[in-house]
Amino acid sequence: FLRFLKLHKNIIPKTVEFDEIDISDIDISFIKTVTLSDLYAYMSFVSNKRSNSAYARARKVASLKSFFNYLTNKAKLIDKNPAAELESPKIVKRLPRYLNIEESKQLLTSVEGEHSARDYAILTLFLNCGIRLSELVGLNLKSIKNNTLSVIGKGDKERIIPLNSACISAINEYLKVRPVDGVKDKNALFLSERKQRISKATVQHLVKKYIVSAGLDPRKYSTHKLRHTAATLMYKYGHVDIRALQELLGHESISTTEIYTHLDSQQLRNAVESNPLSNFKVSE
Numbered sequence: 001f002l003r004f005l006k007l008h009k010n011i012i013p014k015t016v017e018f019d020e021i022d023i024s025d026i027d028i029s030f031i032k033t034v035t036l037s038d039l040y041a042y043m044s045f046v047s048n049k050r051s052n053s054a055y056a057r058a059r060k061v062a063s064l065k066s067f068f069n070y071l072t073n074k075a076k077l078i079d080k081n082p083a084a085e086l087e088s089p090k091i092v093k094r095l096p097r098y099l100n101i102e103e104s105k106q107l108l109t110s111v112e113g114e115h116s117a118r119d120y121a122i123l124t125l126f127l128n129c130g131i132r133l134s135e136l137v138g139l140n141l142k143s144i145k146n147n148t149l150s151v152i153g154k155g156d157k158e159r160i161i162p163l164n165s166a167c168i169s170a171i172n173e174y175l176k177v178r179p180v181d182g183v184k185d186k187n188a189l190f191l192s193e194r195k196q197r198i199s200k201a202t203v204q205h206l207v208k209k210y211i212v213s214a215g216l217d218p219r220k221y222s223t224h225k226l227r228h229t230a231a232t233l234m235y236k237y238g239h240v241d242i243r244a245l246q247e248l249l250g251h252e253s254i255s256t257t258e259i260y261t262h263l264d265s266q267q268l269r270n271a272v273e274s275n276p277l278s279n280f281k282v283s284e
Contacts, residue, residue, distance in 0.1 A: 034082045054089040061088040096228035110213040117174040124170040129161050130230030139189040153250035235260045
């Protein structure tokens with residue numbers, strides 16, 4: 001942003017390479033000259049010259065607002081906040097991609113090999129509980145209690161997820177073969193081949209491997225898409241209340257969860273067809 005300002009205000013020649021523009025001489029007096037027009041010029045620059053998406057521009061707007069808010073209200077170094085009326089670009093929410101029931105079954109039946117019990121349990125938890133990758137690798141043996149799963153989510157917040165019969169069975173089968181001797185992290189639920197807590201990279205690798213084995217497109221599906229799958233299937237077939245789904249997924253804002261309510265076009269069609277007037281027609 002500061003490099004752009006130097007160019008925008010003609011402080012340096014336009015022939016200078018952008019990434020080589022020196023900003024070590026920027027001081028508060030220079031910052032005080034920034035206007036709302038400068039900020040919009042910068043947003044236009046990152047959109048047209050840097051091909052920033054709406055998401056990327058929205059993050060930049062948030063950063064600029066935070067920066068100038070600090071200088072105005074906390075540090076008291078400037079009198080007027082030029083970013084106060086800076087608007088964030090509208091972001092079109094994309095519907096999350098997910099596996100349907102048959103694709104989910106294909107993925108589960110593709111599991112094989114030396115670590116099949118572990119891998120099957122991992123995929124089962126992803127597809128049934130909708131937990132995050134970070135939450136899965138952080139699971140401990142004591143996380144499972146009375147057929148529930150204790151998960152530490154974002155912000156170190158704990159939530160309890162009930163385990164269905166598929167999860168209970170998969171975990172029990174894995175625990176039968178989980179290494180005991182020479183384990184480096186005795187608390188960890190899922191262990192790597194080196195008998196230490198499984199890493200995110202290892203989980204991502206095995207998920208991708210089974211996605212390919214199941215005949216699915218690894219460019220379309222990833223570990224996080226399994227979380228979307230669980231959420232979608234629970235909402236679509238379990239008729240889960242949106243508040244309950246929010247709690248299960250560990251979403252801080254219900255607006256994040258509400259995206260799953262827009263997924264099922266068939267439900268919308270059924271709702272319209274269920275109208276008592278759907279078949280009414282005035283006879284000629």
